[in-house]
Amino acid sequence: MNQSKTMYAAIIQAKKENRKLLAVLIDPEKIKIAHIPAFFKKIHESIITHVFVGGSTDEGNQLETVVKTIKQHTKLPVLIFPGSHEQITEAADGILFLSLLSGRNPTYLIEQQVQSVAKLINSTLEIIPTGYILIDGGVETAVQRVSKTQPISQEAETEILHTALAGQFSGKKLIYLEAGSGAKKMVKPEIIKKVSSQLQIPLIVGGGIKSKTQLNAAFNAGADLVVIGTAFEENEGFLEELKR
Numbered sequence: 001m002n003q004s005k006t007m008y009a010a011i012i013q014a015k016k017e018n019r020k021l022l023a024v025l026i027d028p029e030k031i032k033i034a035h036i037p038a039f040f041k042k043i044h045e046s047i048i049t050h051v052f053v054g055g056s057t058d059e060g061n062q063l064e065t066v067v068k069t070i071k072q073h074t075k076l077p078v079l080i081f082p083g084s085h086e087q088i089t090e091a092a093d094g095i096l097f098l099s100l101l102s103g104r105n106p107t108y109l110i111e112q113q114v115q116s117v118a119k120l121i122n123s124t125l126e127i128i129p130t131g132y133i134l135i136d137g138g139v140e141t142a143v144q145r146v147s148k149t150q151p152i153s154q155e156a157e158t159e160i161l162h163t164a165l166a167g168q169f170s171g172k173k174l175i176y177l178e179a180g181s182g183a184k185k186m187v188k189p190e191i192i193k194k195v196s197s198q199l200q201i202p203l204i205v206g207g208g209i210k211s212k213t214q215l216n217a218a219f220n221a222g223a224d225l226v227v228i229g230t231a232f233e234e235n236e237g238f239l240e241e242l243k244r
């Protein structure tokens with residue numbers, strides 16, 4: 001049930017006009033279904049433009065129920081941010097078709113993607129090829145544990161840049177710099193700046209962003225879309241600070 005395959009075009013358009021985008025990340029394992037209506041009331045009063053749904057794991061197989069409920073309460077685009085090929089539902093509008101480019105684990109470079117095709121082959125989801133780059137956020141994160149890969153050090157700026165450009169040259173439509181959910185340190189603005197200034201495709205940045213100052217630092221450094229999950233889970237007051 002997509003919005004006629006226009007979500008990527010809208011991201012490109014926003015980048016062109018320097019309109020910054022903000023996604024709330026909803027973890028299907030953590031959100032309470034009954035809380036979705038009230039949560040989305042606040043989301044609609046905020047500067048949030050996108051809804052991402054996914055988790056490094058989805059033990060209770062909650063994703064589809066969560067997405068269906070969300071779709072009843074919002075017109076914002078809903079994109080799956082999958083931790084595995086099992087996290088796919090037609091109830092969403094699209095899917096970030098991730099490949100974990102920072103790691104060297106074939107399971108997350110290509111096997112998960114092959115496994116997902118049975119569900120995607122007749123799908124109407126907008127599929128957006130995304131190069132996903134895990135960067136050290138100062139704590140061992142869920143993505144690191146699940147994918148059994150190491151993040152790239154924040155000191156290795158050239159390796160980060162070259163990984164992002166290798167993604168672009170391979171045909172990825174988005175690059176996602178990820179410090180990991182609940183990271184202690186967000187991706188450094190200097191890294192965001194270095195990558196965004198060389199990259200032609202839109203840049204997503206997420207992990208450990210907990211304040212307006214950090215959000216603006218990411219935007220000013222060149223992030224086109226920022227993702228925030230944990231900070232809203234822990235403190236909805238922060239969401240209320242981001243009024244339109």
Ligand SMILES: CC(C)=CCC/C(C)=C/CC/C(C)=C/CC/C(C)=C/COP(=O)(O)OP(=O)(O)O
Binds near residue numbers: 057084116132229
């Ligand atoms: C293309 C398809 C169908 C799947 C791709 C599968 C790949 C390559 C995933 C990349 C590695 C991975 C495990 C990503 C997870 C991304 C994600 C949803 C992170 C959010 O993590 P949380 O579940 O919020 O972590 P916490 O539980 O620590 O908060």
Ligand SMILES: O=P(O)(O)OC[C@@H](O)CO
Binds near residue numbers: 209
């Ligand atoms: O939960 P936080 O730390 O906001 O991270 C968001 C997202 O980038 C995690 O995959």
Ligand SMILES: [Mg+2]
Binds near residue numbers: 027181182230
């Ligand atoms: Mg999380």
